[in-house]
Amino acid sequence: MSGSDVVPQAAKGSSPVTVAPARESTWDRAAAAFVAWRDGEPGAMDELVTTMTPVLWQAVRGYGLSRQQAEDVVQGTWLVLLRRWDAITQPQAVAGWLLTTARRDAWRMARSAAPTVPVTPEVLERADDAASPEESTVTRDQDERLWACVRRLPERCQRLLRIVAFDDRPSYAGIAQDLHMPVGSIGPTRQRCLQKLRDVLLAGGGLS
Amino acid sequence: MSRYDSPAGPPDGTPSAVLDDRTLLERLRRMWLRRDPAPEGLARAVLARLAVEGLGEEHELLALVDAAGRLAGVRGASDDRTLTFAGSAVTIALRVVARGDGRVRVDGWLSPPAVRTVRLTSAGGELLTTSSPLGRFEFGDVARGTATCHLDPPDLAPGAPAGRAGDPTPLRLVTPPFTL
Numbered sequence: 269m270s271g272s273d274v275v276p277q278a279a280k281g282s283s284p285v286t287v288a289p290a291r292e293s294t295w296d297r298a299a300a301a302f303v304a305w306r307d308g309e310p311g312a313m314d315e316l317v318t319t320m321t322p323v324l325w326q327a328v329r330g331y332g333l334s335r336q337q338a339e340d341v342v343q344g345t346w347l348v349l350l351r352r353w354d355a356i357t358q359p360q361a362v363a364g365w366l367l368t369t370a371r372r373d374a375w376r377m378a379r380s381a382a383p384t385v386p387v388t389p390e391v392l393e394r395a396d397d398a399a400s401p402e403e404s405t406v407t408r409d410q411d412e413r414l415w416a417c418v419r420r421l422p423e424r425c426q427r428l429l430r431i432v433a434f435d436d437r438p439s440y441a442g443i444a445q446d447l448h449m450p451v452g453s454i455g456p457t458r459q460r461c462l463q464k465l466r467d468v469l470l471a472g473g474g475l476s
Numbered sequence: 477m478s479r480y481d482s483p484a485g486p487p488d489g490t491p492s493a494v495l496d497d498r499t500l501l502e503r504l505r506r507m508w509l510r511r512d513p514a515p516e517g518l519a520r521a522v523l524a525r526l527a528v529e530g531l532g533e534e535h536e537l538l539a540l541v542d543a544a545g546r547l548a549g550v551r552g553a554s555d556d557r558t559l560t561f562a563g564s565a566v567t568i569a570l571r572v573v574a575r576g577d578g579r580v581r582v583d584g585w586l587s588p589p590a591v592r593t594v595r596l597t598s599a600g601g602e603l604l605t606t607s608s609p610l611g612r613f614e615f616g617d618v619a620r621g622t623a624t625c626h627l628d629p630p631d632l633a634p635g636a637p638a639g640r641a642g643d644p645t646p647l648r649l650v651t652p653p654f655t656l
Contacts, residue, residue: 310602313526318519325514326505339518346522350529411507418504433505462497469495 298363320363323434324370330430331374341377345370367435371446417468425461432458524652538563538651561651572656580618580656586611593630598623618656625651
């Protein structure tokens with residue numbers, strides 16, 4: 269299985285506005301793989317790692333770490349799981365546990381590594397070059413416009429949106445701790461950030 | 477919840493360009509996945525690391541020391557090749573031969589010769605065999621893709637604790653992931 273299986277891609281040739289298919293599946297797959305791994309099933313850890321590594325990467329990169337730093341944090345997160353997995357009593361919690369661990373380490377690394385390395389356009393454009401050829405130009409154009417709009421948001425908004433976009437069941441308490449915001453302000457800030465993004469999008473003609 | 481957060485999409489009179497929360501977040505998710513994806517080999521690197529860390533100190537990760545037939549610029553009629561892995565006290569050679577049906581055959585030699593339980597794990601599952609007293613083993617029909625080879629003492633179930641008092645040789649061996 270490839271990492272791209274984790275998140276459904278836009279159906280080719282269909283409307284670019286794709287309603288999210290069952291987003292729960294990532295968490296359910298992670299939970300099932302975790303149970304299988306505890307039972308000693310061969311290949312179960314492979315499934316857990318291939319399912320969650322791309323999600324952890326996104327969470328970690330939201331903290332402005334370099335690619336190398338992000339790789340270190342993701343690797344470290346899995347090593348922590350190996351040492352502390354028996355503390356996870358509810359299999360459904362394994363994805364959230366991994367994300368919280370990764371975010372905490374990412375925040376720590378971002379704070380200690382001064383100055384933080386921003387997600388530079390160069391890196392992103394390089395990643396963009398690797399996009400598979402079958403992806404529709406329409407989707408790519410839409411992504412470009414969305415990205416241009418996201419970059420105009422305050423950094424805190426960018427980070428918060430990147431977390432909630434990849435966290436199926438976000439723990440506001442965890443996010444509050446990571447972002448050093450009062451827990452009660454996460455929900456309203458999330459809404460304000462989404463609204464700001466809509467305003468910027470609308471000003472630019474919106475997305476089709 | 478915002479005024480746009482309805483599964484039915486934007487309310488009447490709102491420009492169609494306005495996306496509800498869920499759709500907007502899904503679009504953001506897709507955009508970040510495409511613009512800043514995880515490095516290709518990251519999951520594989522994690523698994524290689526876990527394979528070693530998770531199985532105890534008696535485990536030894538072998539190193540790929542030679543991959544004949546795979547050198548840059550060398551292109552034969554087939555992609556047959558030999559991978560050689562070495563540890564502190566053993567060498568394992570894997571000869572990979574294309575079968576013609578899109579799958580491969582893997583012949584292995586363990587040196588010095590020893591009877592070992594040999595596991596070949598890949599996306600296609602896990603294959604199990606035992607090396608002969610001369611250290612030979614084979615997997616006749618293997619799916620292409622990324623694989624890892626484990627060699628365990630024959631009297632140990634996979635995953636059971638290894639290690640014998642007074643025996644300094646690592647009992648479990650594992651190769652880094654390689655491509656078939």
